[in-house]
Amino acid sequence: MNDPIHIKVEGLHKSYGDNHVLRGVDLDLYRGRINVVIGGSGAGKTVLLRQLIALEKPDRGRILLDGEDIVPLDEVLLNRIRRRFGMVFQMSALFDSMTVFENVAFPLIEHTRLGAKEIRKRVMAKLEVLGLEEAERRMPGEISGGMRKRVAVARALVMEPEILIYDEPTAGLDPVASRTVDDLIRSTAEHFGGTSIVISHDMCTTFGVGQHVAMLHEGRIRAAGAPADLLGSADPVVQRFIASSGVTPALRRD
Amino acid sequence: MSDEATKARPPVPEREALPARPDLSLRLLRALVRFPVLFFAGVGDLALMTVRTLGWMLRPPYRLRLLLQAMAFIGVGSLFIISLTALTAGMVLALQAVYSMRIFQAEGAVGGAVAMSLTREISPVFTGLMLTAQASSAIATEIGTMRVTDQIDALTTMGVNPIQYLVVPRVVAAALMTPILCLLFTFVGMIGAYLVGVVWMNVDPGQFMDKIANWVKPSDFRQSVIKALVFGTLTILIACHQGYSAKGGAAGVGQATTRAVVIGSVMIMVCDYLLTAAMM
Numbered sequence: 001m002n003d004p005i006h007i008k009v010e011g012l013h014k015s016y017g018d019n020h021v022l023r024g025v026d027l028d029l030y031r032g033r034i035n036v037v038i039g040g041s042g043a044g045k046t047v048l049l050r051q052l053i054a055l056e057k058p059d060r061g062r063i064l065l066d067g068e069d070i071v072p073l074d075e076v077l078l079n080r081i082r083r084r085f086g087m088v089f090q091m092s093a094l095f096d097s098m099t100v101f102e103n104v105a106f107p108l109i110e111h112t113r114l115g116a117k118e119i120r121k122r123v124m125a126k127l128e129v130l131g132l133e134e135a136e137r138r139m140p141g142e143i144s145g146g147m148r149k150r151v152a153v154a155r156a157l158v159m160e161p162e163i164l165i166y167d168e169p170t171a172g173l174d175p176v177a178s179r180t181v182d183d184l185i186r187s188t189a190e191h192f193g194g195t196s197i198v199i200s201h202d203m204c205t206t207f208g209v210g211q212h213v214a215m216l217h218e219g220r221i222r223a224a225g226a227p228a229d230l231l232g233s234a235d236p237v238v239q240r241f242i243a244s245s246g247v248t249p250a251l252r253r254d
Numbered sequence: 255m256s257d258e259a260t261k262a263r264p265p266v267p268e269r270e271a272l273p274a275r276p277d278l279s280l281r282l283l284r285a286l287v288r289f290p291v292l293f294f295a296g297v298g299d300l301a302l303m304t305v306r307t308l309g310w311m312l313r314p315p316y317r318l319r320l321l322l323q324a325m326a327f328i329g330v331g332s333l334f335i336i337s338l339t340a341l342t343a344g345m346v347l348a349l350q351a352v353y354s355m356r357i358f359q360a361e362g363a364v365g366g367a368v369a370m371s372l373t374r375e376i377s378p379v380f381t382g383l384m385l386t387a388q389a390s391s392a393i394a395t396e397i398g399t400m401r402v403t404d405q406i407d408a409l410t411t412m413g414v415n416p417i418q419y420l421v422v423p424r425v426v427a428a429a430l431m432t433p434i435l436c437l438l439f440t441f442v443g444m445i446g447a448y449l450v451g452v453v454w455m456n457v458d459p460g461q462f463m464d465k466i467a468n469w470v471k472p473s474d475f476r477q478s479v480i481k482a483l484v485f486g487t488l489t490i491l492i493a494c495h496q497g498y499s500a501k502g503g504a505a506g507v508g509q510a511t512t513r514a515v516v517i518g519s520v521m522i523m524v525c526d527y528l529l530t531a532a533m534m
Contacts, residue, residue, distance in 0.1 A: 053411050079413040087411040095403035108410050110315075159412075 006031040012061035023219035039216035086156030308445035310418035311513025324427035344446025366465030382485030392516035398507035432486025489518035
């Protein structure tokens with residue numbers, strides 16, 4: 001597929017009762033790049049993400065994945081589409097009744113007919129890349145937040161998806177752990193390829209790993225482009241958001 | 255305080271700016287309308303989940319391991335509590351029956367009376383209620399926790415339907431295990447009745463057994479099994495539904511669990527009357 005646009009969102013609307021959250025989102029997400037969607041609390045980032053991965057149906061608009069609109073698809077077809085995505089949830093969302101190994105093996109057990117040996121080989125390969133081979137028998141409750149995040153990445157990657165989505169990957173982590181997660185996003189994109197979508201309000205993550213950045217404001221895309229374009233934007237809303245997020249002059253110069 | 259400081263202070267919003275409270279009659283009307291609206295919305299939601307559960311039940315993959323796990327949890331996990339309540343229920347029924355029937359020198363009929371009460375009413379209702387206390391509460395908590403920690407969304411994003419993965423095995427397990435638990439309840443209950451009636455209160459064992467055989471018909475067992483099947487399936491389905499629609503963190507999970515137990519218990523009593531009336 002040569003089209004640089006992997007996912008195209010057109011005129012997306014979503015309301016919950018009287019609360020009109022998405023008010024016509026138009027967004028291009030680029031193939032093989034780290035796309036970051038930023039925005040303040042209540043801007044609609046998580047709602048947009050839930051539409052992208054078909055957890056909810058939008059009221060209006062289209063989501064084109066490689067040119068195919070996924071909005072009208074039924075649940076069975078959507079289950080097939082969803083296998084092309086890997087998702088890293090904000091709080092990792094590991095199955096707490098399963099070990100680390102079982103969590104990572106889960107998609108392979110559900111969707112492939114691989115034997116136990118091959119599943120073990122694939123899972124251990126992912127765990128080793130992410131430095132988790134020692135934790136394979138531990139339960140999610142017994143490991144740190146940073147390790148849980150890495151297990152979530154391993155689980156999302158085990159089916160080798162085309163698109164990897166991170167929801168607020170640094171939320172709730174300390175600054176050191178946050179930068180480790182940033183490195184993880186970057187190295188994962190380099191190592192496994194594919195398209196990455198990061199939903200974040202962390203400016204260090206945005207400008208540290210982002211290759212294409214879009215800002216969501218009041219249910220619409222306010223600005224989009226390369227990180228440098230957003231840093232140099234004359235739009236007062238964009239400027240205010242970046243400035244109030246504490247982005248440093250050094251980072252601006254980068 | 256300086257003039258500058260006074261000027262810098264933000265203006266205090268006037269009380270008149272607050273939206274006026276609607277008058278009492280309007281609030282009362284809203285409260286009255288709210289309850290039936292919520293009730294029918296809940297019933298509709300449960301009906302929708304039932305239809306979806308039936309739909310996903312027929313569609314592969316069939317996860318036998320999950321079904322066996324759910325059967326072990328619902329069946330084996332409830333054995334102790336079912337046996338204990340059955341034994342005490344049988345003992346109490348026998349005690350009451352002996353004292354009542356002694357007035358008419360009819361204590362020989364204790365076995366038959368207890369067996370009939372157990373088969374027709376006590377066993378299915380108590381089995382349903384014990385299942386609600388033991389399994390429904392745990393299921394609502396487990397699925398509710400999975401909901402509020404995004405584990406259900408994680409299942410969906412991995413292309414696994416959560417109804418098929420979480421609800422179907424539990425509901426099928428309940429449908430298979432509750433009738434067996436109900437028959438066990440009757441059996442253990444009769445042991446309790448025998449211990450009190452025959453061993454302690456000296457009722458003639460021949461008469462005790464004879465009246466059971468005379469009074470209890472196969473149709474009573476059929477009624478018992480049908481009721482247990484309906485109660486067990488319904489209470490587990492309600493638990494799954496409450497857990498599945500939990501929101502708002504730990505407090506939300508707690509509320510879902512309470513609702514699962516309360517609604518499950520009430521529905522068992524309501525359905526008991528309807529089924530008894532229908533099968534008379």
